Amino acid sequence: MKIVVQRSLQSSVTVNNEVVGTIPKGMVLLVCMEKSDTDQSVQKAAEKILNLRIFSDSEGRMNENISKSGGEILAVSQFTLSWPGKKGNRPSFDNSMEPELANNFFEKFCNLLERSIVVKKGIFGENMQVTIGNDGPVTFFLEF
Numbered sequence: 001m002k003i004v005v006q007r008s009l010q011s012s013v014t015v016n017n018e019v020v021g022t023i024p025k026g027m028v029l030l031v032c033m034e035k036s037d038t039d040q041s042v043q044k045a046a047e048k049i050l051n052l053r054i055f056s057d058s059e060g061r062m063n064e065n066i067s068k069s070g071g072e073i074l075a076v077s078q079f080t081l082s083w084p085g086k087k088g089n090r091p092s093f094d095n096s097m098e099p100e101l102a103n104n105f106f107e108k109f110c111n112l113l114e115r116s117i118v119v120k121k122g123i124f125g126e127n128m129q130v131t132i133g134n135d136g137p138v139t140f141f142l143e144f
Contacts, residue, residue, distance in 0.1 A: 021120035026071025
């Protein structure tokens, strides 16, 4: 499982010219499910995201998590992250999880997050336009 995390001031995802998810401030998650992922890796990823201290406290230090900051999450499936990019010039997505199973895992991941925070989502498998108001910029790449 790979996740690009971006701290955001405002972000949205659009499908077929219709906004399907928008957040005021919080995190944008570009989420890739891979063949080796398990329920345990999804659980670990959700816990990590909820506990990441990437939001500024009253002293301007990255010391608050998403919940304490009052933010929301915009989660977008992103299978293209499975390509490591080390060989060749044409991406291969052999490490990506099969779409139906990947969608199930993506939903499990979002459901775990929704127990603690508001989560908006793109539409799995659709061509999406993602507008990210990256704050900082603050961006992290996580692997589980």
